[in-house]
Amino acid sequence: MNTLLGIPLSPFVRKVRVVMAEKNLPYDLRPVFPGSDDAEFRALSPLGKIPAFSDERIGLADSSVICAYLEKSHPTPALLPADPVAYAHALWFEEYADTKLFHVCTEGLFFERIVKGRMRGEPADEAKVAASLKELPAVCDYLEQKISAGALGGAAFSLGELAVTTQFVNLNHAGEQVDAASFPKLAALLQKTLARPSFQLCLEDEKSLMASLG
Numbered sequence: 750m751n752t753l754l755g756i757p758l759s760p761f762v763r764k765v766r767v768v769m770a771e772k773n774l775p776y777d778l779r780p781v782f783p784g785s786d787d788a789e790f791r792a793l794s795p796l797g798k799i800p801a802f803s804d805e806r807i808g809l810a811d812s813s814v815i816c817a818y819l820e821k822s823h824p825t826p827a828l829l830p831a832d833p834v835a836y837a838h839a840l841w842f843e844e845y846a847d848t849k850l851f852h853v854c855t856e857g858l859f860f861e862r863i864v865k866g867r868m869r870g871e872p873a874d875e876a877k878v879a880a881s882l883k884e885l886p887a888v889c890d891y892l893e894q895k896i897s898a899g900a901l902g903g904a905a906f907s908l909g910e911l912a913v914t915t916q917f918v919n920l921n922h923a924g925e926q927v928d929a930a931s932f933p934k935l936a937a938l939l940q941k942t943l944a945r946p947s948f949q950l951c952l953e954d955e956k957s958l959m960a961s962l963g
């Protein structure tokens with residue numbers, strides 16, 4: 750049985766959940782917070798980061814490693830294209846999302862406003878929030894250009910679009926939206942991706958979680 754350890758509001762946990770939904774793989778979701786000292790979690794994730802994953806063959810940490818494993822072990826439908834250029838683009842946008850978008854959308858906005866502000870009742874670091882909001886247009890502009898160039902948002906849905914979109918979900922949870930007037934292609938890509946049943950399943954769960962935070 751596939752077991753995923755983590756909490757649904759994490760963009761990296763969502764990334765793996767969407768991959769498993771796209772590939773129609775059943776799994777148990779075990780709620781584990783980042784940094785938990787749960788022994789089974791620590792054995793799978795020595796860095797203490799979520800998600801962690803196990804099945805009957807292997808235990809793993811890191812969403813990119815887990816997604817790569819799922820792609821090899823369950824190749825259909827493919828989320829990494831066969832064409833070398835499209836393959837490299839998908840991997841690059843996964844990397845860009847996991848680093849730059851994570852920094853702006855999740856660490857800078859979601860963590861400050863939701864994790865600190867609403868879950869922990871601590872004041873948000875407003876300087877960090879302001880710096881992330883300042884960085885956001887340049888990040889959106891970069892993605893808009895890449896969509897125009899055909900590197901992102903092509904006909905076949907890939908891990909690239911998936912990884913980008915999961916970070917923007919955290920931006921939305923933090924009360925911000927992509928400016929559709931300035932970045933119409935990016936806004937359309939996100940809207941199309943979020944409408945997929947795989948994302949909708951996650952968003953349904955997350956709606957009640959966000960509402961429970963008050």
Ligand SMILES: N[C@@H](CCC(=O)N[C@@H](CS)C(=O)NCC(=O)O)C(=O)O
Pocket residue numbers: 759760761783784796797798799800810811812813847
């Ligand atoms: N590269 C990792 C990043 C995972 C990650 O940073 N997860 C966050 C939660 S969204 C975490 O567990 N943070 C705890 C920490 O950094 O100690 C992945 O793709 O899974």
